[in-house]
Amino acid sequence: MGKIHEKYLRMDKMPHIWCAGCGNGIIMGAFINAIDRLGYDKDEVAAVSGIGCSGRITGYMDFNTIHTTHGRALAFATGIKLAKPRLKVFVFMGDGDAVAIGGNHLIHACRRNLDMTAVIFNNHIYGMTGGQFSPTTFKNKNATTAPYGTTDPDFDIAQLCIGAGATYVARGTSYHARLLTDLIVKGAEHPGFSIIEVITHCPVNFGRRNNFESPAQMLLWQKEHGVAARKAKTMPLEDMEGKFTIGELYRSTEIPEYLEEYGRVIQAANEEKKQ
Amino acid sequence: MGKKRFNVTVDRTICKACGICVAFCPMSVFTTDHDDKAVVSVPERCTGCRQCELLCPDFCITVVQVEETADG
Numbered sequence: 001m002g003k004i005h006e007k008y009l010r011m012d013k014m015p016h017i018w019c020a021g022c023g024n025g026i027i028m029g030a031f032i033n034a035i036d037r038l039g040y041d042k043d044e045v046a047a048v049s050g051i052g053c054s055g056r057i058t059g060y061m062d063f064n065t066i067h068t069t070h071g072r073a074l075a076f077a078t079g080i081k082l083a084k085p086r087l088k089v090f091v092f093m094g095d096g097d098a099v100a101i102g103g104n105h106l107i108h109a110c111r112r113n114l115d116m117t118a119v120i121f122n123n124h125i126y127g128m129t130g131g132q133f134s135p136t137t138f139k140n141k142n143a144t145t146a147p148y149g150t151t152d153p154d155f156d157i158a159q160l161c162i163g164a165g166a167t168y169v170a171r172g173t174s175y176h177a178r179l180l181t182d183l184i185v186k187g188a189e190h191p192g193f194s195i196i197e198v199i200t201h202c203p204v205n206f207g208r209r210n211n212f213e214s215p216a217q218m219l220l221w222q223k224e225h226g227v228a229a230r231k232a233k234t235m236p237l238e239d240m241e242g243k244f245t246i247g248e249l250y251r252s253t254e255i256p257e258y259l260e261e262y263g264r265v266i267q268a269a270n271e272e273k274k275q
Numbered sequence: 276m277g278k279k280r281f282n283v284t285v286d287r288t289i290c291k292a293c294g295i296c297v298a299f300c301p302m303s304v305f306t307t308d309h310d311d312k313a314v315v316s317v318p319e320r321c322t323g324c325r326q327c328e329l330l331c332p333d334f335c336i337t338v339v340q341v342e343e344t345a346d347g
């Protein structure tokens with residue numbers, strides 16, 4: 001990491017609590033590299049997280065940080081952005097956090113298009129609570145709550161967000177760490193609600209139950225199953241079976257950003273007061 | 276053409292012995308010790324790609340360019 005992490009992390013809180021080989025640390029590294037590249041001052045960044053192993057990220061980074069409640073990080077972040085529009089707001093959620101308990105907050109945040117950037121740590125499991133399956137656990141995988149394999153089809157987070165109206169949607173992995181930094185930079189620069197889904201790994205509560213011998217093997221799985229979105233377009237459909245696209249998946253500048261719309265309301269209210 | 280050289284270090288006190296750097300260094304610079312922690316064994320092979328720095332989840336690896344030699 002060179003010395004960048006010493007600038008952006010709360011070094012007195014290191015080593016972090018995440019298990020050996022957990023993807024969360026890699027994502028945190030990719031994120032601080034993105035902030036460094038964006039050149040944001042630490043005091044103009046607000047980092048908001050929900051509950052889960054992923055949610056602990058806000059304890060380790062030296063920005064304006066708030067560790068909120070399970071599933072509600074986006075609601076807190078919305079309030080922060082509306083009250084202090086100058087802040088660059090980033091939201092960190094787990095898959096359970098974002099699409100199980102927080103699913104409604106997620107789709108409505110997508111619909112509003114407020115200028116924030118959300119990073120979803122999709123490790124396909126409830127890591128923190130011991131490995132219960134989540135809405136993104138692939139069918140037939142083992143979890144503490146599915147000892148014979150899950151029966152439910154999984155959500156595609158990126159497609160869900162595109163459908164709900166997010167105006168920048170990308171998917172990365174913890175293995176493709178350089179790409180992840182690029183995607184976070186682009187999401188932050190996009191004026192509207194940006195989502196970056198990160199396919200990552202929980203070696204302890206997903207890997208051990210699903211025949212992954214090591215964290216490295218899980219990273220290798222990401223390397224072998226993530227296909228650049230541009231390349232996927234030219235591939236026969238059957239070759240994409242079981243794989244997923246990575247890179248920028250969707251961008252729109254046609255939908256107005258929420259603060260602009262909200263600004264009209266503030267202006268109208270002020271004019272009424274003057275009369 | 277001078278050959279770039281790199282100094283690779285692992286902070287053993289925070290290494291969690293996850294094996295990621297060992298598995299993904301394209302030049303097999305790392306081995307492991309009796310606790311499975313990473314050891315920089317063959318630093319002269321390092322090309323400075325920084326894959327290890329990016330993938331270590333615990334921020335223990337530092338890669339610094341040290342010198343340029345004329346003899347390659």
Ligand SMILES: Cc1ncc(C[n+]2csc(CCOP(=O)(O)OP(=O)(O)O)c2C)c(N)n1
Pocket residue numbers: 051052053054055070093094095096097098101121123125126127128129134202
């Ligand atoms: C309101 C509420 N319900 C349930 C919990 C228990 N709980 C804590 S973390 C978590 C799920 C964690 O999974 P995920 O969001 O995917 O995060 P990860 O740990 O995998 O990063 C649950 C159900 C809680 N803290 N609060």
Ligand code: SF4
Pocket residue numbers: 017018019021022023024053054123127128201202203204205206
């Ligand atoms: S339980 Fe899983 S997600 Fe949580 S820190 Fe450990 S490896 Fe990471």
Ligand code: SF4
Pocket residue numbers: 281283299300301302303304320321322323324325326327328338
């Ligand atoms: S920089 Fe690249 S070559 Fe050098 S030790 Fe790290 S992974 Fe290996």
Ligand code: SF4
Pocket residue numbers: 021285289290291292293294295296297312313330331332333334335336
């Ligand atoms: S990647 Fe980091 S924590 Fe894992 S073995 Fe290598 S130095 Fe240790």
Ligand SMILES: [Mg+2]
Pocket residue numbers: 052094095096121122123124125126127134
């Ligand atoms: Mg999870």
